[in-house]
Amino acid sequence: xxxxxxxxxxxxxxxxxxxxxxxxxxxxxxxxxxxxxxxxxxxxxxxxxxxxxxxxxxxxxxxxxxxxxxxxxxxxxxxxxxxxxxxxxxxxxxxxxxxxxxxxxxxxxxxxxxxxxxxxxxxxxxxxxxxxxxxxxxxxxxxxxxxxxxxxxxxxxxxxxxxxxxxxxxxxxxxxxxxxxxxxxxxxxxxxxxxxxxxxxxxxxxxxxxxxxxxxxxxxxxxxxxxxxxxxxxxxxxxxxxxxxxxxxxxxxxxxxxxxxxxxxxxxxxxxxxxxxxxxxxxxxx
Ligand code: ADP
Numbered sequence: 713x714x715x716x717x718x719x720x721x722x723x724x725x726x727x728x729x730x731x732x733x734x735x736x737x738x739x740x741x742x743x744x745x746x747x748x749x750x751x752x753x754x755x756x757x758x759x760x761x762x763x764x765x766x767x768x769x770x771x772x773x774x775x776x777x778x779x780x781x782x783x784x785x786x787x788x789x790x791x792x793x794x795x796x797x798x799x800x801x802x803x804x805x806x807x808x809x810x811x812x813x814x815x816x817x818x819x820x821x822x823x824x825x826x827x828x829x830x831x832x833x834x835x836x837x838x839x840x841x842x843x844x845x846x847x848x849x850x851x852x853x854x855x856x857x858x859x860x861x862x863x864x865x866x867x868x869x870x871x872x873x874x875x876x877x878x879x880x881x882x883x884x885x886x887x888x889x890x891x892x893x894x895x896x897x898x899x900x901x902x903x904x905x906x907x908x909x910x911x912x913x914x915x916x917x918x919x920x921x922x923x924x925x926x927x928x929x930x931x932x933x934x935x936x937x938x939x940x941x942x943x944x945x946x947x948x949x950x951x952x953x954x955x956x957x958x959x960x961x962x963x964x965x966x967x968x969x970x971x972x973x974x975x976x977x978x979x980x981x982x983x984x985x986x987x988x989x990x991x992x993x994x995x996x997x998x
Pocket of ligand 1: 934
């Protein structure tokens with residue numbers, strides 16, 4: 713019996729189950745069973761976690777492919793529908809023909825937005841490298857104000873700071889990616905903002921080491937039941953409004969990825985009919 717157990721244990725030790733496994737001592741009495749059981753338990757736990765991760769990744773990939781094809785199908789088929797009509801039917805009316813081509817073009821523009829944002833999200837998900845530097849967040853916000861000025865003016869929406877920042881506020885982060893976060897949040901405040909509205913930005917101290925950037929709009933607002941899902945990719949509260957405004961449904965998912973990669977927080981507070989405040993924290997630069 714003793715010999716049998718020794719042989720079986722020897723086989724376990726010699727297998728590839730353990731890293732740096734000690735070789736089985738000649739005598740069964742010398743085997744540290746506590747340690748042996750502990751090693752098996754650790755091994756089982758590690759494998760269990762690995763399998764779970766693989767399952768999750770597989771589910772994620774399946775959902776992602778499903779979501780992407782669903783999102784691409786609508787604009788693709790819409791564009792194709794209008795093009796086929798123009799090609800196959802004798803419309804005889806150049807104005808109608810132009811209208812249909814215009815609609816096909818709009819759908820193709822939507823495809824472009826989605827593909828561009830998908831490209832960005834794929835890059836972010838395949839392990840994002842941050843290039844952190846010290847920069848003045850006030851200057852970066854001003855650059856985005858300028859970038860979006862024309863778009864905001866189409867709805868007569870004012871983009872401004874809610875107080876005068878005549879001193880720099882230095883943060884340590886990936887400047888380009890934080891600029892993307894501000895672009896996405898400000899673009900949303902315009903898309904879901906009311907005509908003649910305003911978007912105000914406030915930058916204040918959050919903790920000894922952090923500042924918080926608040927993007928405050930007085931737009932349509934979001935019902936509290938939708939808030940928990942807002943940062944999921946392709947989640948929209950009002951699908952047709954998002955589509956009309958050229959949304960991909962990925963803007964906030966991108967924001968969340970970037971902020972979490974910085975190990976910072978993003979928050980939202982909103983009231984329907986009053987407006988929304990999206991906030992994110994950043995590390996102060998020393
Ligand atoms: P989209 O491309 O549809 O704008 P986002 O991921 O940027 O996608 O936003 C997801 C959804 O969150 C939007 O479809 C919209 O319903 C809602 N949302 C985002 N920002 C705002 C805002 N400032 N005000 C009201 N609703 C918003």
